[in-house]
Amino acid sequence: MRQSLLFTKTRREAPKDEVAKNAQLLIRGGYIHKEMAGAYNYLPLGLRVFKKIEQIIREEMNAIGGQEITLTALQDPAVWKATGRWDSATVDVWFKTQLASGTEVGLGWTHEEPLTALMREHISSYKDLPRWVYQFQTKFRNEARAKSGLLRTREFVMKDMYSFARTTEEHDTLYEKAKQAYFNVYKRVGIGEKTYITFASGGAFSKYSHEFQTECEAGEDISYISDGKRLAVNKEVYTDEVLQDLGLEKGDMREAKTIEVGNIFSLGTRFSDALGLNYRAEDGSEKSVIMGCYGIGPGRLMGTIVEVLSDDKGIVWPESIAPFRVHLVELGNGNEDVGKEAAELYRELTGAGVEVLWDDRDARAGEKFADSDLLGLPLRVVVSEKTLAAGSFECVHRAGGKTEHLSASELINRLTPHV
């Protein structure tokens, strides 16, 4: 797309009320806009990144058999009362409101209850299991303190998946598959190396839950990482007993700040029993469905990626989630030939299926380069009188800064898959 038509603009300075690096850079780049504390709007560039992250997650969930749905944000208190999670003393993040009639409703902060109730209509036999269901849906959580930009907000989209199994053994195989799918997601969005599966409190339903924690100074959590075994233990359960249970030695663990980028739980029959989600087994007996839940917030993931990968000049997007792969920077200074060359290259690249942001603005080189660094697209291709004279384009990789001089065909060859 032509940058001159993009309605968002970059800013030289970050707003004073944002301290978190992810919020500062994303706001300066025009990716997001803060609506209020803990609530951010996604602007064109930010939405493109968000959608790409969402799509990667979607592909990985589909790969293990997930079926996508969308549940409502408006929640009927009845199902929550059945599980004891309607009371605000028990769950302090509820946003509650009323219908015009005075009937109380809640804004969903998670969806075990409504989905479990819904599945009663569709699961009645062992033949109906196992199943995976997931959604990308807006959650509302009345956090006492929103903070750290996209890392902790009051309104956010979450991919929440739920598994339904016949037995704990079957559940365990589903759970392991989900773990692998999650690893795939972190790897594909560029933070695989810094993300560790982490043992955390299992709550009332099982001994442990698993978190995916990404090592980062901006993190709210403290984890103890075993580099040798590539796993971690959340500080909340870091005891001698747990270490022994997991076969870990205190001396092999190092402390680090981490961001929780995913969390998966075994739910057992906590919800199926409370809401009556049962199935008829082969022997005719009535049994409870064994459930699991699996969450990732694409927005928090986006914030984490900015925290982990950006440098002092701006954002550094991995190719898989960059809003565009190529930043075509035209330094024309009114030279018509440069403009023509840029237009031609833009046509060729987009024709080859490469996403290009074309900086066709009437601005000086310094400003364009600074903006380009800030926006952080993976490859900057400069077209100018210089490159015209040289007969090749200057291509600079945002990550690492490597510069190459390539012809149009070499560039297209590089950017498109070979058949």
Added chain:
RNA sequence: CGGGCCGUCGUAUACCGGUAGUACGCUUGCUUUGGGAGCAAGAUGACCCAGUUCGAUUCUGGGCGGCCCGACCA
């Protein structure tokens, strides 16, 4: 939820109990053109409500909003 700090053009900042200044951005013109240009001319601002005062953006109180530390965080 406890504690602290803060609220001034679009953004970032300054000063002041008596005409609110600067930088970037924006508009117009000229020059400039490979790392956030220069000159000239413009437009745009005190969160809300009360109180003190001849006069409040400034002082006091309350409200609303924001950030930070802590607590909390299926």
